[in-house]
Amino acid sequence: MAMEWTEETIARLRDLWQQGLSTAEIGRQLSVTKNAVVGKAHRLGLKPRPSPIRRAPKGAPAEAVADTSAPAAVTESAPVAPSVAKEETVSAPVVSRAPAPQPEKAPAPSTAAATVSTATQPTSPASAGDALTSEPEPAARPARSQARAPRSALRPVSEPRRRSSQSCCWPLGDPGTPGFHFCGATPLPGKPYCAEHAQLAYVKLRDRRDNVA
DNA sequence: CCCTGATTCGC
DNA sequence: GCGAATCAGG
Numbered sequence: 001m002a003m004e005w006t007e008e009t010i011a012r013l014r015d016l017w018q019q020g021l022s023t024a025e026i027g028r029q030l031s032v033t034k035n036a037v038v039g040k041a042h043r044l045g046l047k048p049r050p051s052p053i054r055r056a057p058k059g060a061p062a063e064a065v066a067d068t069s070a071p072a073a074v075t076e077s078a079p080v081a082p083s084v085a086k087e088e089t090v091s092a093p094v095v096s097r098a099p100a101p102q103p104e105k106a107p108a109p110s111t112a113a114a115t116v117s118t119a120t121q122p123t124s125p126a127s128a129g130d131a132l133t134s135e136p137e138p139a140a141r142p143a144r145s146q147a148r149a150p151r152s153a154l155r156p157v158s159e160p161r162r163r164s165s166q167s168c169c170w171p172l173g174d175p176g177t178p179g180f181h182f183c184g185a186t187p188l189p190g191k192p193y194c195a196e197h198a199q200l201a202y203v204k205l206r207d208r209r210d211n212v213a
Numbered sequence: 214c215c216c217t218g219a220t221t222c223g224c
Numbered sequence: 225g226c227g228a229a230t231c232a233g234g
Contacts, residue, residue, distance in 0.1 A: 033227070
């Protein structure tokens with residue numbers, strides 16, 4: 001069969017689409033091809049995104065092609081100022097409580113990391129994945145990334161520059177509910193999170209000077 | 214070449 | 225309805 005396209009998938013498609021993510025990116029996150037994404041989006045009727053091209057079907061008057069330089073990734077972030085890098089009290093993400101507080105089995109991406117070291121292996125907030133029993137964890141994506149790179153096979157060597165995800169894995173919204181999604185912003189090199197969320201995920205060790213020596 | 218989205222058309 | 229194939233611009 002082709003694809004489920006359940007209410008939830010469609011909801012996620014809509015959401016990601018609205019976030020301005022590229023079709024390919026959405027496809028990766030939804031585990032479908034960009035074609036599927038485009039096709040579905042087209043059928044759904046949503047599609048006011050800037051297109052890189054304007055196909056001239058017939059005698060359509062060539063409209064001015066809007067800018068398409070950077071439609072995807074980070075359209076809303078940027079407010080993150082380095083000045084805050086002092087006491088990351090890491091309160092839950094403004095949008096949800098899923099990521100941060102879960103000391104039970106899922107050490108928060110902040111405090112827990114601090115106890116160990118300079119945050120080498122941060123526990124991803126994706127621990128939410130445990131809670132959401134229906135979402136493909138971000139961790140599942142790397143496999144896709146490799147799989148979806150046919151040309152990579154032609155290259156025996158070459159370092160896959162995208163070791164971690166191409167998009168921030170920080171969960172936003174309530175897992176299991178329509179609208180839930182991962183941040184999707186451009187992550188820091190080697191990190192699964194964007195600059196903004198990396199600050200929440202990685203806590204500096206320097207500030208815990210009141211214990212240990 | 215890479216990326217992007219758009220459309221077509223067999224299924 | 226679905227999405228691979230194909231097209232086409234940056």
